[in-house]
Amino acid sequence: QVQLQESGPGLVKPSQILSLTCTVSGGSISSGGYYWSWIRQYPGKGLEWIGYIYYSGNTFYNPSLKSRLSISVDTSKNQFSLKLSSVTAADTAVYFCAAWGVVNDAFEIWGQGTMVTVSS
Amino acid sequence: DIVLTQSPGTLSLSPGERATLSCRVSQSISGNYLAWYHQKPGQAPRLLIYSASIRATGIPDRFSGSGSGTDFTLTITRLEPEDFAVYYCQHYGSSPPYTFGQGTKLEI
Numbered sequence: 757q758v759q760l761q762e763s764g765p766g767l768v769k770p771s772q773i774l775s776l777t778c779t780v781s782g783g784s785i786s787s788g789g790y791y792w793s794w795i796r797q798y799p800g801k802g803l804e805w806i807g808y809i810y811y812s813g814n815t816f817y818n819p820s821l822k823s824r825l826s827i828s829v830d831t832s833k834n835q836f837s838l839k840l841s842s843v844t845a846a847d848t849a850v851y852f853c854a855a856w857g858v859v860n861d862a863f864e865i866w867g868q869g870t871m872v873t874v875s876s
Numbered sequence: 877d878i879v880l881t882q883s884p885g886t887l888s889l890s891p892g893e894r895a896t897l898s899c900r901v902s903q904s905i906s907g908n909y910l911a912w913y914h915q916k917p918g919q920a921p922r923l924l925i926y927s928a929s930i931r932a933t934g935i936p937d938r939f940s941g942s943g944s945g946t947d948f949t950l951t952i953t954r955l956e957p958e959d960f961a962v963y964y965c966q967h968y969g970s971s972p973p974y975t976f977g978q979g980t981k982l983e984i
Contacts, residue, residue, distance in 0.1 A: 793974075801962065801979060802976070802978060802979075803921070803964060803966075803976040803979075804976070805973065805974035805975070805976070816973060852920055852921075854920075856974075857926075860926045860927070860930075860932075861909055861911075861926060861927065861968050862911040862923050862926035862927075862932070862966070862968075863911070863913070863921070863923060863966070863974075864923055864932070866920035866921060866922070867920065868919070868920055869920050
């Protein structure tokens with residue numbers, strides 16, 4: 757059974773780069789069955805989809821974040837990563853990695869989430 | 877952009893009762909690309925329903941989804957204590973591809 761686990765710093769300074777990695781276990785990131793996604797949840801509980809990457813490297817980003825966002829995949833490590841630049845306090849949130857099922861068209865699998873605070 | 881509006885904001889019920897949660901979409905959506913999740917405190921959301929009415933693997937049959945076009949409903953018959961959580965609907969479309977509702981809190 758596929759499981760996801762986020763990792764990365766819990767505190768980032770304003771204007772710097774937020775970097776997170778999601779490790780996929782229990783299955784291959786190259787299986788082709790999922791789009792590997794990032795979602796964040798604000799302290800007020802709203803959920804925002806950030807973007808996704810396919811194992812081939814194809815990406816699709818939320819237009820509101822596109823200019824600051826980069827998502828990459830490392831199939832050799834079974835990981836995908838998020839980089840968000842020029843962060844502000846508004847980027848403070850719990851960040852989840854999730855797997856969007858190609859067949860079922862839904863976020864079938866979620867990581868436990870990691871809290872990232874942007875503060876000096 | 878498509879907006880998903882969930883109602884009510886909070887629903888107070890007791891175990892054994894029936895819950896009806898609504899998700900209204902600002903534009904009619906084709907393909908019934910609508911999913912429901914619930915989230916318990918400190919946990920990630922969990923998929924309940926996809927394609928408006930199909931239960932995800934392992935989801936009990938007291939959960940059911942219905943609707944089409946702009947109006948969708950999640951019904952939970954015979955509430956169990958573990959069902960009290962926040963429920964989100966989510967749409968799969970083109971711009972942006974994935975949009976969530978603001979959530980309905982189901983409380984005892």
